[in-house]
Amino acid sequence: MAEPLKNLLHPGVVTAIADAIGSNTANFDGVRFKALAGDGLEALELMQRSLQIRDALVETLPQRFALAAPVLASCLPNDHTPGLSGWSLLPVSQYIALRGLDDFDLSLSMLKVLTPHFTAEFGIRVFIDRDQERALQTISRWVADANHHVRRLASEGTRPRLPWAMRLPKLIRDPGPILPILTALIDDPEDYVRRSVANSLNDIAKDHPDIVVDFVARHIGTASPERRQLLRHASRTLLKQGHPAALSNFGFAAPAGIDARLVLDRSQIILGESLNLRLAVSHDADTSQKVIIDYAVHHRKANGTTSPKVFKWTSTMLAPGAWIEIEKRHAIRPITTRRYYPGSHRIVVLVNGQEAAVADFDLALE
Secondary structure, three states, X not given: OOOOHHHHOOHHHHHHHHHHHHOOOOOOOHHHHHHHHHOOHHHOOHHXXXXXXXXXXXXXXXXXXXXXXXXXXXXXXXXXXXXXXXXXXXXXXXXXXXXXXXXXXXXXXXXXHHOOOOOOOOOOHHHXXXXXXXXXXXXXXXXXXXXXXXXXXXXXXXXXXXXXXXXXXXXXXXXXXXXXXXXXXOOOOOHHHHHHHHHHHHHHHOOOHHHHHHHHHHHOOOOOHHHHHHHHHHOHHHHHHOOHHHHHHOOOOOOOOEEEEEEEOOOEEEOOOEEEEEEEEEEOOOOOEEEEEEEEEEEEOOOOOEEEEEEEEEEEEEOOOOEEEEEEEEEOOOEOOEOOOOEEEEEEEEEOOEEEEEEEEEEEOO
């Protein structure tokens, strides 16, 4: 069994933080810090543990952030000492976000120094939320930084819908201010940075699909393979939804001359079982056609209506007169993010985003 994520912050991390701070200042009460940070720690989840350690820092570091900041900076790795790194810096990042709001520039510089040792994407968001224009003025300069972790912080920290983190409502409403940052990083030499750019664009696509479609259209013309991969990943939600303009950006036109037939291996299943999907596709157009084939399961809701969930299947080039047959097993298993209801369900095959074939099945819960 995998180690629980919460164990990334354990009593040994608390001791390491206390030792690092204590070796860099004479006025730190390490005993009190360890008592506060470690009190009932093992009963808490990951973020709760981090916040408890953060609060212990609040109680034991100098009350003036300008005095506390250099103490924390001295605990980071350098050419002479290993210092704190990894998950031990999550509560440090959260401490900066809590205590450093009135020392805006100092806090941003601290997060920049911290991020090569552990991402500061969570801590930086409160500063963007507090004063977006001021924060972005600083962050936008990081796109040219020599350190790829700092460049990634510029894209990841500004993501409108970063998982596990506070959302940025202003950027959800209007992502325009971060588009120059993303544009500057689309050809970054590090895949680590480019994936962050793609994820930010995918966040934007959930609220402003046309902005991302236009962004991709403007940057895909003579794109390198790496940039094209980024733009494809950025468009993944739109492609899955069958957005016509997004599909067109990647050469997937409206399907023509295609006939599809979907057959299920059974018409009734019990929750926990799987269906076998068999799809036959013929293509009688005069020219070859590039297609994405997906399928949507229309799950029954409590009120009797259905809601679709799209799943990837395959992509291929269909020559004139081509005929293909493909299969897929789809499990209907209990998951924490969906409640199942008995009754009729539908599977819809999508070819370049358009409905091409359907089949129905009944679901029983037991």
